[in-house]
Amino acid sequence: xxxxxxxxxxxxxxxxxxxxxxxxxxxxxxxxxxxxxxxxxxxxxxxxxxxxxxxxxxxxxxxxxxxxxxxxxxxxxxxxxxxxxxxxxxxxxxxxxxxxxxxxxxxxxxxxxxxxxxxxxxxxxxxxxxxxxxxxxxxxxxxxxxxxxxxxxxxxxxxxxxxxxxxxxxxxxxxxxxxxxxxxxxxxxxxxxxxxxxxxxxxxxxxxxxxxxxx
Numbered sequence: 033x034x035x036x037x038x039x040x041x042x043x044x045x046x047x048x049x050x051x052x053x054x055x056x057x058x059x060x061x062x063x064x065x066x067x068x069x070x071x072x073x074x075x076x077x078x079x080x081x082x083x084x085x086x087x088x089x090x091x092x093x094x095x096x097x098x099x100x101x102x103x104x105x106x107x108x109x110x111x112x113x114x115x116x117x118x119x120x121x122x123x124x125x126x127x128x129x130x131x132x133x134x135x136x137x138x139x140x141x142x143x144x145x146x147x148x149x150x151x152x153x154x155x156x157x158x159x160x161x162x163x164x165x166x167x168x169x170x171x172x173x174x175x176x177x178x179x180x181x182x183x184x185x186x187x188x189x190x191x192x193x194x195x196x197x198x199x200x201x202x203x204x205x206x207x208x209x210x211x212x213x214x215x216x217x218x219x220x221x222x223x224x225x226x227x228x229x230x231x232x233x234x235x236x237x238x239x240x241x242x243x244x245x246x247x
Contacts, residue, residue: 040090040091040092041067041091042066042067042091042092042093042165042168042169043067043068043069043089043091043092043093044061044066044067044068044069044093044094044095044096044161044165045068045069045070045071045077045093045094045095045096045122046058046068046069046070046071046096047070047071047073047074047076047077047095047096047097047098047101047106047109048070048072048096048097048098048101048127049072049073049098049101049102050098051072053098053127054070054072055070057070057096058070060154060157060158061158061161064158064162066158066161066162066165073101073102073103073104074097074101074103074104074105074106074108074109075103075104077095077109078104078109078112087175089118089121089122089168089172090172091172092165092166092168092169092172093121093122093165093168094122094123094124094125094145094161094164094165094167094168095113095122095123095124095125096125096127096161097109097110097124097125097126097127098126098127098128099126099127099128099129099132099135099136099147100129100132106126107135107139110124110126110139110142110144114142114143119143119144119145120167120168120171121168121171121172121175122168123144123145123164123165123167123168124139124144124145125144125145125146125147125148125157125160125161125164126139126140126144126146126147126148127147127148127150127152128147128148128149128150129149129150130149133147133149145160145164145167146160146164148160174244174245177241177244177245178245178246180245181230181241181242181245182245184229184230184231185230187229188226188229191212191222192222192225192226192229194212195208195212195219195222195223195226196226196230196238198211198212199223199226199235199238200235200238200239200242202235205219205220205223226238
């Protein structure tokens with residue numbers, strides 16, 4: 033199963049200081065029709081990320097990250113990504129040598145997607161990459177829903193927001209009218225406008241949308 037094409041072309045980022053490893057990974061991913069982009073250091077990847085337009089990533093993505101590298105370590109890069117809140121939209125799979133397994137396990141407990149020990153099974157690695165891309169796609173989908181809800185909320189008038197809050201609480205139109213000192217007909221008009229702007233058909237759908245989007 034692949035991510036929804038509507039979310040953009042999936043990308044796998046490779047951060048490893050060994051050219052031969054990056055080349056082998058890129059070839060492996062191409063064989064499974066996955067696009068990749070390689071970086072020789074954590075610093076190079078961070079420079080690339082700093083130049084990207086927010087919000088980033090804007091397509092399903094994951095990061096294959098070597099634990100031990102000259103300069104900034106893979107663990108240090110992971111910590112920066114975690115602090116930036118990127119590890120849901122950019123799941124991290126660590127590539128480890130045998131001696132780095134305990135470090136990678138600890139990183140998984142802190143939110144990394146997984147680790148794969150070198151030498152790795154090609155099929156196992158790509159299977160995990162595809163699973164990580166699905167996780168990224170789901171996170172991007174949730175982010176887009178939240179952004180859409182925020183835009184819709186910004187279109188509501190103050191009175192429509194008041195009516196919406198009471199509708200979500202389950203109040204009947206007559207109760208809303210009494211509380212806001214307006215007519216039932218006015219409540220019905222505001223309620224219809226709220227449903228139209230929020231693109232929902234019922235109070236339950238509206239409540240679920242607000243809850244799921246964190247609004």
